[in-house]
Amino acid sequence: MRSVFVAGVGSTAFGRHPDIAIEALAVRAADAAIRESGLDRAEVGALYLGNFVAGPLLGQEVLAGLVADGLGLPQIPCTKVEGACASGGIAFRHAYLAVATGMCDVALAVGAEKMTHADTAAVTSALNCAMDFRSDGVSGLTFPGLFGLAWRLYEERYGATRDQISEVVRKNKGNGLRNPLAQMGADLSRAEIGEARLICDPLRLYDCCPASDGAAAVLLVAADRLADVVPQPVEVIASAQARGSARIAGHPDLCTFEATVAAAQGAYRQAGIDPAEVSFVELHDCFSIAEIIDSEDLGLIPRGQGAAYAAEGRTAVRGDRPINASGGLLAKGHPVGATGLGQIYESVLQLRGTHPNQVKGATIGLTHNLGGTGVACTVNILRATDA
Amino acid sequence: MRSVFVAGVGSTAFGRHPDIAIEALAVRAADAAIRESGLDRAEVGALYLGNFVAGPLLGQEVLAGLVADGLGLPQIPCTKVEGACASGGIAFRHAYLAVATGMCDVALAVGAEKMTHADTAAVTSALNCAMDFRSDGVSGLTFPGLFGLAWRLYEERYGATRDQISEVVRKNKGNGLRNPLAQMGADLSRAEIGEARLICDPLRLYDCCPASDGAAAVLLVAADRLADVVPQPVEVIASAQARGSARIAGHPDLCTFEATVAAAQGAYRQAGIDPAEVSFVELHDCFSIAEIIDSEDLGLIPRGQGAAYAAEGRTAVRGDRPINASGGLLAKGHPVGATGLGQIYESVLQLRGTHPNQVKGATIGLTHNLGGTGVACTVNILRATDA
CATH class of the missing domain: 3.40.47.10 (Thiolase/Chalcone synthase)
Structure with a gap:
């Protein structure tokens, strides 16, 4: 190669x-x-x-x-x-x-x-093409429904709170405000997030990407x-792709996506680095809870601590584990087929040192793009070169 | 490689x-x-x-x-x-x-x-996704319309007759009759083909794949x-893919598809063979006229002689230039995403010597799969090995 x-x-x-x-x-x-x-x-x-x-x-x-x-x-x-x-x-x-x-x-x-x-009905119906229609689609479940289930399980298992998870939204919406390419940056309070219109319990409006x-x-x-x-x-130092179950019931645990875990392991192996060496991450926060699960699946944050990391500001641009400095899917937006390449775009700007939300000393960036109910995942790792 | x-x-x-x-x-x-x-x-x-x-x-x-x-x-x-x-x-x-x-x-x-x-309306609408919607789709043109235009131009330029082109249908429908996987094999007379229900002038029912x-x-x-x-x-000795214009008006000539020509040239170059060395071909006869155009684009038959070759029986299983021994799209059927792999399936049977319409002495087979109005094409060349 x-x-x-x-x-x-x-x-x-x-x-x-x-x-x-x-x-x-x-x-x-x-x-x-x-x-x-x-x-x-x-x-x-x-x-x-x-x-x-x-x-x-x-x-x-x-x-x-x-x-x-x-x-x-x-x-x-x-x-x-x-x-x-x-x-x-x-x-x-x-x-x-x-x-x-x-x-x-x-x-x-x-x-x-x-x-x-x-x-909205046409968009929901089109997005549901990402599910196994016969096993999940016919049940009436949608993607907010799936991630609502994951949230409930995650909070039950790890004791994460709504206020902690809201911090993911506050951070990404704030990052989006400073990204000229972002669709929906905003300066939101915890209350505005936690009391916004209910989409699919417990997900509220700002927990969902547009x-x-x-x-x-x-x-x-x-x-x-x-x-x-x-x-x-x-330089592209790794590019990995893996699959997971296309059916919700095919996942042994809704608090993890096995396609992410497999793609991340493959990418770290190819790049010859540890997760700790990654300077920043652009990951697939289609919902606020997804950012937490993804960050743990990628080995960036210990299991069950994703919400606490967000609440402590550790995933902010100036934190020790910057996630979605672009605003992520929640604030930058999610034009589905473009999202994975938008993540590369943002990462390249970071590694050139020209990002509007520049992560200081960024040398290695990771992007994570997840499809459907975890049926497909890509993880790419990029490294800065000297001019 | x-x-x-x-x-x-x-x-x-x-x-x-x-x-x-x-x-x-x-x-x-x-x-x-x-x-x-x-x-x-x-x-x-x-x-x-x-x-x-x-x-x-x-x-x-x-x-x-x-x-x-x-x-x-x-x-x-x-x-x-x-x-x-x-x-x-x-x-x-x-x-x-x-x-x-x-x-x-x-x-x-x-x-x-x-x-x-x-x-039929839903299928026609879905197949029209293969056109440039803004330039061609809105005109009301469908794929039978496009190949009807090509037929008119071809017969005007080269003097091909309806009876000659009907021989493509007679051959492929007959081959399909002996292929257990074929959807619509039939023993048809020239009259049955030439007087069948009009689909899109000059294309009649049996000129169109199901x-x-x-x-x-x-x-x-x-x-x-x-x-x-x-x-x-x-052995797979070549696999080539090329693109052509996605718009009908983007083609300099409707009697040829530049994607086929480019893919074929690439495949012959990779395989290191001439068209004359090919024992048999499975090509993209979505319409009867398409088989004639494709066979010329692939360099198998001189320009303007495709209809005459069919009428003379040279493209039959026992001819010197066997085309679509499987029955082709016209008789075997055209489950779109499966067609290109069905062609490989048929060719592998030929090269193993186990095809129901076996071409004698078959050592090299070529498959040709064309997308849309010539927007994408693949040409693959396979070779028999000794057991």
Whole structure:
């Protein structure tokens, strides 16, 4: 496997983009990544596109080819990949593999989603495509329902409180306020969070990420092309993907996702590092409780202490374990297919030292993208290089 | 790149499967492929699943993970890939790459689709997701419309007749009659074909492939695992994927698909062979005229002579250029995500010498899977090995 570097990143703001088609949104992000790199687009040898629900919500598939058309790329292999909410991370991993295995020297990963044009029932129904329809979907369960169950179990087992979990929301919403790409940053009090409109007991409004439109893109290159890259390159030192059960009853424990654990172990092994060496993390906080579970599954925080860490400020930008300095899914937004690549975008800015919520001394960043009821997960680890 | 071999294949019949879920259909085919190989399923290191319209038609995504669950595979990376009707071929290529690049020693490619439960309007609308919705979809054009245009242009340019093109249908329907997996084999006269119900002028009923349910799977292994493989292995000597325009107006000529030409050139180059060395072909005859265009794009038949070759019987099982001995999409059926893997299944049987429509002396087979309006194409070349 060859060394692989990020040569350029691009992203639209996450939020509402009513007047632009999904493929145009993706082209905007990808064009920015290519231009930033300084490389010629004729050199791109493979394109992977992460998207989840453009079929049901927009009647549009073949997005990989459409985006390549819009970018004016050569007749390269263009592939849409899907693993529910992990689709963006899977696209990144496949572009990484294309370069790492020597298939090509330059590969493009793009993620895109449009959701805000659809009504809540249509969005809920589309997101439920991420469940096993026959075993879970027909029960009437939705994703807030699943994470509500996980919250109840977690609080019962570890004694976490609503106020502690609200601190995840306060932190991420506050981080989002300072991220110009974020959809819903806010300065919220514990009371505003804990007394907000009930969505699915015990989850309240701000415990849930919004529906979003957005696109993000990452251009990857082999080491021997680094001399041609304009911005400070960032090295990809691990990219792992694992699966877990697609059924809720297939998980032995709702306070952990085995796909996260397996992908994290694989990524740490590939990178040759311990969790303690990670400077910051962008993880899949689709719900406030998810951030706590994910941070423990990733080995960053001891089991059962995620809520306490949040309450003590240890996961803040200036804490010893910074999580979701971008605002995360809760505040930055969750345009599903774009989310995993948005995490890479944020991490690259951190490792270049140019993030609006810069983590001091950031040298190693980890991204975590989880799909469905834990059916798919990617964990990537990036490292800063000297300019 | 390491040598890669087919260790096992499996397929359901193509046709109507009203009483079985799509993931169960896929598991049935994949389980057969694994069992045939004699390998332990714990050794499978990656799964790629080709599917196109399970989102819109079944409300079910994350099929890669669901199928892995059903098969009892380890916590491996499981990825759905999509490139419209080329999704199955793309899944095969990615499983091939996983082994060829050394990512794993054993990889599984599965394709599945369920369409016959939905009404014609829903199926047409789902298939139109393969077009650029904004430029072509809104015009009211459907795929029969596109291939009707291609037919008119082809007959104007090359002087092909309805009777000549009907011979493609007669051949494929006849081949289907002898393939136990085929959905709609038939013994049809030229008159029955030429006077059948008009679908989209000049296409009549038998010029169009049916909507189908079905699944097919291929297990691939690295050369150093061949000693453990039970059936006669078949080598994959090329796997290429290319893109073309996603828009109809983006094609310089409707009598050719540039994605096919590019993928074919890439595949012949990788295999180090000429088109003349290919013993038989399974190609993407979604419509009768498509078989003629594809056979010319693949360099198998000189430009403008595809219809004459069919009329002269040269593309029959006993001809000098056998095409779609399986019955092709026209007779075997077109469960979209499964089609590309069904073509590999048929080719492996040919190269083992066990096909119900055996091509004599078959040593090299080519499969061709085309997506959308030519937006994505895969071409694979397989070679027989001695037992």
